[in-house]
Amino acid sequence: MTKVCLITEGTYPLSIGGVSKWTHTLISKMPDVEFEIISLTPDRRIKFNYKPPKNVKEVYLHPIWEDFNSESSEQGIQPCENDSARKIKQFFQAEASRFQTNTYLNEGFIKPLERVFNVPIPEADVYHALNAGYAGLIAGLAKRIYNKPVIVTEHGSYYKEWVLRLSRVDFPDELRHPKILKPEDHTQIRLLKFIGKLVEFSFKSADIIAPVTGAHIPIELKLGADYKKIKPIPNGVDYNLFTGNKDGEQSEELTVGTVARLNPIKDVKTLIKAARLVVDKQPNVRFEFIGPKEDLDYYNETVALIEELGLEDHFHILPETYTPEKLYSRFHVFALSSISEAQPLALLEAMSAGIPVVATRVGGVPEPVDECGLLVNPGEYKLMAKSILFYLRNPEYKREAGLKARERIVNRFSESLFINAYRKVYFNLSGKPKIY
Numbered sequence: 001m002t003k004v005c006l007i008t009e010g011t012y013p014l015s016i017g018g019v020s021k022w023t024h025t026l027i028s029k030m031p032d033v034e035f036e037i038i039s040l041t042p043d044r045r046i047k048f049n050y051k052p053p054k055n056v057k058e059v060y061l062h063p064i065w066e067d068f069n070s071e072s073s074e075q076g077i078q079p080c081e082n083d084s085a086r087k088i089k090q091f092f093q094a095e096a097s098r099f100q101t102n103t104y105l106n107e108g109f110i111k112p113l114e115r116v117f118n119v120p121i122p123e124a125d126v127y128h129a130l131n132a133g134y135a136g137l138i139a140g141l142a143k144r145i146y147n148k149p150v151i152v153t154e155h156g157s158y159y160k161e162w163v164l165r166l167s168r169v170d171f172p173d174e175l176r177h178p179k180i181l182k183p184e185d186h187t188q189i190r191l192l193k194f195i196g197k198l199v200e201f202s203f204k205s206a207d208i209i210a211p212v213t214g215a216h217i218p219i220e221l222k223l224g225a226d227y228k229k230i231k232p233i234p235n236g237v238d239y240n241l242f243t244g245n246k247d248g249e250q251s252e253e254l255t256v257g258t259v260a261r262l263n264p265i266k267d268v269k270t271l272i273k274a275a276r277l278v279v280d281k282q283p284n285v286r287f288e289f290i291g292p293k294e295d296l297d298y299y300n301e302t303v304a305l306i307e308e309l310g311l312e313d314h315f316h317i318l319p320e321t322y323t324p325e326k327l328y329s330r331f332h333v334f335a336l337s338s339i340s341e342a343q344p345l346a347l348l349e350a351m352s353a354g355i356p357v358v359a360t361r362v363g364g365v366p367e368p369v370d371e372c373g374l375l376v377n378p379g380e381y382k383l384m385a386k387s388i389l390f391y392l393r394n395p396e397y398k399r400e401a402g403l404k405a406r407e408r409i410v411n412r413f414s415e416s417l418f419i420n421a422y423r424k425v426y427f428n429l430s431g432k433p434k435i436y
Contacts, residue, residue, distance in 0.1 A: 136202025213364025236418025
């Protein structure tokens with residue numbers, strides 16, 4: 001059997017979210033591939049939210065951000081390296097040492113990086129990193145140790161998401177910056193350069209770079225990726241699992257739904273502002289935001305905004321679920337207000353259920369949505385509200401958009417297309433024939 005070492009960071013099999021669900025689907029649908037998983041985690045106490053299938057032979061948990069004062073967290077770690085890997089280690093250690101005097105970065109980058117370099121890497125036929133950060137670093141080291149092929153999948157753009165994080169006004173004082181990064185000696189500039197080198201190493205180590213959307217290609221090229229290695233593989237969903245509201249169904253309450261992780265990148269505040277305008281025009285509308293609260297400070301800010309705008313009876317933040325397919329049946333419109341996205345599975349699921357979509361024109365969102373949904377620019381809450389009202393008030397257009405959306409998923413974003421693309425990559429890279 002082809003043996004794939006899958007490297008995750010803060011996702012599968014621990015957390016609920018699009019990347020974890022994507023990973024579980026990928027593994028479950030390839031019973032003739034043997035997987036071992038290196039999972040980089042915040043700490044060792046996190047429970048599994050997914051039960052890996054039988055073709056996962058081992059899951060190695062490495063709590064690289066765990067309490068650095070804990071001696072137990074260092075036990076049992078054996079470095080795996082040769083001269084080539086050692087040179088890479090020395091390079092990044094020297095780069096990271098520039099931040100040693102900064103307590104925040106010392107805890108957030110330097111010490112975790114040391115633990116990454118001490119992660120034992122099992123031998124496999126193919127190494128598959130699910131981001132171009134620490135996961136890509138481990139895959140690149142594996143290539144130098146075992147001389148085996150590497151694939152890097154970019155769900156979100158690792159580099160771009162760090163730029164967005166550093167743009168937040170609630171970042172630690174010593175790292176706060178005006179939105180335009182100018183001073184060459186600024187900590188954030190140096191940090192972004194470090195992250196850029198980390199991403200560049202991941203790309204140069206890869207035999208195939210597989211972004212989930214072609215929208216990532218320009219920034220990948222700027223960060224050193226070889227265009228010949230870039231082969232986008234879109235996400236896919238099992239459209240047979242999803243059914244939407246029945247055509248022509250009338251209900252007293254109309255529901256606008258979102259399924260996502262609650263964090264600043266999802267820009268829930270824009271959706272809340274849009275909700276206020278929608279409810280002013282159409283009082284029988286209920287908004288539901290469903291997903292894990294990744295950022296508690298941001299969650300508290302969204303709750304405060306809901307109360308400030310008097311939307312307590314209309315805008316509801318609900319916990320995550322393992323069975324989202326049951327949710328879409330009650331949505332009349334799916335709304336996504338993110339300031340950055342790759343190609344969210346929840347969006348594809350809503351479309352496969354025949355739900356019309358109103359979403360921001362970011363990342364890979366336009367690829368599935370264009371011509372079968374409505375797109376607005378990030379932050380445009382007035383236009384988002386107008387677009388939502390258009391579908392709620394025009395059932396015939398809502399129905400037509402929903403049918404087009406489902407057709408788009410069936411033809412271009414199905415689970416079978418997604419799985420077959422990765423099967424081909426795995427077997428071509430490993431040089432082994434398919435079992436079936």
